[in-house]
Amino acid sequence: MSDTPLLRLDEVSRIYGEEVKVHALDGVSLDIEVGEFVSIVGPSGSGKSTMLGLLGLLDLPSLGTLSVDGTSVADLSDHDRSTLRGEVVGFIFQQFHLIPHLDARRNVETALLYRQMSPRERKHRAMGALEVVGLAPRHEHRPVQMSGGEQQRCAIARAIVTEPKLLLADEPTGALDSTNAANVMEIFRDLNDGSRAIAIVTHDPAVAASADRRISMKDGKIVADDQLSGGAAVSGFGGTLGDAS
């Protein structure tokens, strides 16, 4: 592990409620490096979603520190934290969360707004990202005109178009049939090329098995943190483990 990992959680707790305090996350420490492909697993209520909110900079720790590239997030203003989130994190959701009134290209372009970028440049980049997920020919389609698998690929394009260092996915295959799910996981494995970290929150063992590292959670704590060699059995992509250093 290097001294300044991409993301570092140091004794992080997230406590909800005023009188009855619920420790959704209870003193968790965790580093995630660029190049890692991590899955976060655990039963409902284990703190996965809380972890996701923190890793995605949508939430702040109640206790402990969360730092990105060595900088503590707690000290940032909403504007700076939002900008940092836009730069560092790309989100992929179970329900895709595409904006219904925009076509595929404009949905992808949404991630590039407010970045002093010319419309031409934005369009070019969006089309590039759609190319990566094989959706370029359907760039004029709106979410209702796309299948679930296509919508999720569009969402992935939106997540990677900003070239984030962390791709954060929340049950990305949860709303898909097995064929589309396999398709989406294939894209994730392709994206695991050492230039970014990928973190997938899931309770699907098959999805978790695709990753190189599995973090198991229970009752707000990390109960296991395993490096998997099994990922290599699925394809050759597991061999990128050492790229982080």
Added chain:
Amino acid sequence: MRSVRDLVGVAVAGLTARWSRTLLIMLGPVIGVSAIVAAVGLTESAKGDLQETLAALGDNLIRGEAAASFGADAPTFTEDVVERVNRLATVEGSTATRSVSGIITTPYEAARSYYTAFPTPVLTADEHFLDVMQVELVSGRWLNSFDQDTAARTAVVGIGLADEFGFREGNRTIKLNDLDYGVVGVVERYPLDPVFDNAVIIPASTADADFDVGLEPDTVYVRSDQAFTLETEAALPVAINLGGDIETSTTVLSDALEAEAAADSTLQIIVAAMGLLALIVGGVGIANVMSISVIQRSAEIGIRRALGHGRSLIAWQFLIESVAVGLLGGLTGALVGMGIVVYASRIAGWVFVLSPELDLFGIQLPSHYVGVPTLYLIGVGAALLTSVFAGLYPSVKAAQLEPLETLRLG
């Protein structure tokens, strides 16, 4: 700058995605602004005739009347009253008249008893009358110096009388106390002093010769330098009196018309206030729909926040959507209002007043704005202001949404 363009793009996409709803909430500002514009425009146009008349006739004509010292009957000026008045440096011209009482005017024999019971006013006038009053003839000519010098039995009749007698065209005679006078002209309606509309006007010398009334006028009309009307009015009695005992009462003739033109403003303010009310209700409508829209689009807001758009950008997005609705509605409403005013003015034959010198709700516009559609700007401005206020609450609500709660993670 690019962020602003991006914001406008996002807002436009949001609005165009829900066209019918956008149009519906636009109705509020459209109705409000069109009501304001139409109310003010219609009342202004309805009295546009009056104002046009005022502008044409000028507000610098003063009437001086010989006033009765107590008990005196039919007071008059001296014969040289016009000369006396013209000595004032601020006087551009003056003309004297006199009413001749006790004359039975008969246009034709059969009507003698009627016109005995209801005598037509007979006035004398000099040859400066048309110039000073700035009034036109409908037909014929005015009394000239030859008529005056020879005490000719010529007469000019007011247009009201001419219409009553059927005297508009052609040579006619009219009987004044059984003496035949030739009608040589018909004078146009004179709104500032309606006494001429139904009068028979004859040379002063003829009146003296035929009816022995003397040559002294009892009324003088004075055209003043535009800038010194009030000063001229004040100086008039002294100039006429010249140390004698002549009393003069003075009136600026346009004052009465101006009062009439101003009388409509109460109605105008009431109707415009109703329009403003409609606009405010429209604003509440915008606020309502935008608030619901924020709830409906909470997922969109969440995803935008996740994509790195800060709270302020979310707030701006919804504020701009609201303002766009208000602006577009206001512009449309102003156009509709203008259309109503133009159309109604055409039907009613009014003078269309596009940009009155407004004194609405105490906002007095400088005169150099006249000529630009001030009314239009006020209407659109009001809609804009309303929509800004309407958008504030939904925008703040949108900005306060927590993305974690709207995205349903895990």
